[in-house]
Amino acid sequence: MSQLVRFGVSIAEDLLDKFDAVIRARNYPTRSKAIEDFVRQTIVESKISKDTAEVVGSIDIVYDHHKRELLNKLTDIQHDFHDIILSSQHIHLDRHNCFEIIIVRGKKNIIEKLANLIKSAKGVKHSAMRIVTTQGGD
Ligand code: NI
Numbered sequence: 686m687s688q689l690v691r692f693g694v695s696i697a698e699d700l701l702d703k704f705d706a707v708i709r710a711r712n713y714p715t716r717s718k719a720i721e722d723f724v725r726q727t728i729v730e731s732k733i734s735k736d737t738a739e740v741v742g743s744i745d746i747v748y749d750h751h752k753r754e755l756l757n758k759l760t761d762i763q764h765d766f767h768d769i770i771l772s773s774q775h776i777h778l779d780r781h782n783c784f785e786i787i788i789v790r791g792k793k794n795i796i797e798k799l800a801n802l803i804k805s806a807k808g809v810k811h812s813a814m815r816i817v818t819t820q821g822g823d
Contacts, residue, residue: 747811
């Protein structure tokens with residue numbers, strides 16, 4: 686861990702009051718810890734905003750189990766992107782719905798391309814992409 690440094694910050698009083706309320710609600714032990722986390726988060730967001738950033742993440746899908754052609758299409762799409770898919774898990778939610786989590790690793794723009802193909806497939810009820818990076822604010 687690198688050495689800690691102190692620095693002074695000027696901020697509007699009402700803004701600081703609101704900030705303190707937020708960090709209390711999130712159970713931060715100190716302002717310093719909260720600010721450090723927010724700085725780290727900002728740096729990470731900046732890094733993964735680049736199209737070619739190397740990221741890991743997941744694509745979550747809920748879809749209609751009865752649409753057999755959709756099952757084939759989702760499988761075909763995943764085969765086309767086999768090089769960035771690490772694994773997937775299929776859960777039968779109920780008699781009609783499937784939930785699938787696809788774990789991915791690769792360039793952000795390629796992962797987004799895969800997520801968009803899945804999202805736009807007919808019969809997909811809901812999908813969400815989540816991206817994280819191993820390159821923190823360090
Ligand atoms: Ni299923």
